[in-house]
Amino acid sequence: GAVVSQHPSWVICKSGTSVKIECRSLDFQATTMFWYRQFPKQSLMLMATSNEGSKATYEQGVEKDKFLINHASLTLSTLTVTSAHPEDSSFYICSARDTYREGSPLHFGNGTRLTVT
């Protein structure tokens, strides 16, 4: 079945450094992918919509220069947390659906646990 792979599953970095998270659709193509942020025992908050070949669309309150999104191919979107700070520590999740299959469901990656020390 359709799978979305997220890498890394966890990362620890020092304050001030940048971290890149990858989201891959393994057996389907996606012109659009979504990035969410989740705090412990809370729901998913949509951060941005990643668009293949064009700029990402950010939700209100999300700093685009802080969270850089690149969607260079139909199977890969990346989220880079720049100059990370402890308050950026969170669980980041991506999702995607098969653009070319009508009615296909949304698939979620297994998330990336970011800890900034």
Next chain:
Amino acid sequence: TQLLEQSPQFLSIQEGENLTVYCNSSSVFSSLQWYRQEPGEGPVLLVTVVTGGEVKKLKRLTFQFGDARKDSSLHITAAQPGDTGLYLCAGARYPSNTGKLIFGQGTTLQVKP
């Protein structure tokens, strides 16, 4: 403003009890999904409801979509410890083919043996 209000946010019950989780909105959704999420993992889709008034059953779980497509409920019968987890409702606004979902706040369910 939370477009999709989910309640209760926390629920702790004994094995064998029944429970209902609600998702309410003033907005109309083209479809509504229910997910279950384990700690450290991504959400897993349980069901999608599309038609107003639709009822779907998945073993001991019953999902209902409101007639006006603004609300939904999840009912679990005879809850078991394995049902413990975070339950999320998510609505798709029109147009529905974008994949963009609005999530409720989530319900953390704990079923004690």
